[in-house]
Amino acid sequence: MLRKETFLRLRDYIYEKTGIYFHESKMYLMENRLQNRLRELGLSSFEDYYLYLKLGNENAKKELLNLYDVITTNETSFFRNPQQFDALREIIVKEYLKNGKGPSFGLRIWSAACSTGEEPYTIAIVLLEIQERTKVDLPFSILATDLSPKVLESAKRGVYSEYSLRNVNGALREKYFTLTEEKNYKLKEEVKKYVRFEFMNLMDLEAYKAFRNMDIIFCRNVLIYFDERAKRRVLENLFKCLKPGGFLILGYSETLNQQRFGFRPILFPGTLIYQKGWENEKGNDS
Ligand SMILES: C[S@@+](CC[C@H](N)C(=O)[O-])C[C@H]1O[C@@H](n2cnc3c(N)ncnc32)[C@H](O)[C@@H]1O
Missing domain, CATH: 3.40.50.150 (Vaccinia Virus protein VP39)
Structure with a gap:
């Protein structure tokens, strides 16, 4: 489960890296989107996921790209608007x-x-x-x-x-x-x-x-x-x-x-x- 405190840490981290701002009402959206990442990395908590990203090593850099994939909304189409x-x-x-x-x-x-x-x-x-x-x-x-x-x-x-x-x-x-x-x-x-x-x-x-x-x-x-x-x-x-x-x-x-x-x-x-x-x-x- 994503605790509020961890949500805020992840939210600030994502914001600094990407500009994307998750309002508190989007906590469950974030939880849903990150769930698969935890599973893939074999991590048992969102807190550990945050620490993993903060490691700053090659694995963390690679994971950052996966994070970008899951937190972005990519809706588009030909001749949109x-x-x-x-x-x-x-x-x-x-x-x-x-x-x-x-x-x-x-x-x-x-x-x-x-x-x-x-x-x-x-x-x-x-x-x-x-x-x-x-x-x-x-x-x-x-x-x-x-x-x-x-x-x-x-x-x-x-x-x-x-x-x-x-x-x-x-x-x-x-x-x-x-x-x-x-x-x-x-x-x-x-x-x-x-x-x-x-x-x-x-x-x-x-x-x-x-x-x-x-x-x-x-x-x-x-x-x-x-x-x-x-x-x-x-x-x-x-x-x-x-x-x-x-x-x-x-x-x-x-x-x-x-x-x-x-x-x-x-x-x-x-x-x-x-x-x-x-x-x-x-x-x-x-
Ligand atoms: C909703 S889509 C819009 C696509 C297209 N421009 C359109 O209007 O149909 C938003 C895109 O912005 C990208 N995006 C989000 N934050 C970004 C950032 N900091 N730098 C570059 N692209 C970003 C997402 O990955 C996503 O593909």
Whole structure:
């Protein structure tokens, strides 16, 4: 049984490592999620599990990755919150095509907290469709990152269930997926090749250095698990990672305070997206 005292220790430890904050009402959720870890390690109490993590040796480091796998919520799907992909098409890409920036340099896109890959692959599909329709060459590359090694492995495989594709119409299914014997959908290489998956912890300030000069950042449905302090830390760093004039797309319930972060909100039917001001030209590499 998970005692309150141990819950609080584990809660603080998880928060410091990941930004994910378990409210006291989530004590049973944590207990459920960690149960298997105790069993696998042959430990008899949650207190021992906490001490095991705190050992700091190689085993503890390995276990930390397993902990990330079990404490994260990885719910996602293709074209989740579809208005945001309409905004990508109608506002963001149009602006780049107008400026001529996309075609000459290539768009650098980051899907932070990508889970099993549906989000970055949806972005790739949207951009491929635009290119086909407009006959305009629009080079792009997508970096997709997550904290959970397990979801990253699944993302690299690129095989999805019917449920994951519930918002994908028949024509797109036909064009970009092949049906497996198990009646799953395997994404074609022509989409997969645009996306590179990497481990990245949004709470690791050092890690952001590898993600500078982005044109577009999707960071959706992850900040809802963070408290205000962790959220601010992530948003300040995402801001630095964007080029001036770059765009940030958050989840539906994750609006931000524009004054604090220097983002300009843009209203698109059904969603807000954020643009980093051009006046931040110098602040980009601080
Ligand atoms: C609910 S999913 C969102 C997936 C996708 N962005 C979407 O909106 O459909 C949240 C993801 O955030 C990841 N995550 C949680 N904390 C993180 C952190 N500190 N750094 C990076 N990713 C994190 C989880 O592993 C999970 O895959």
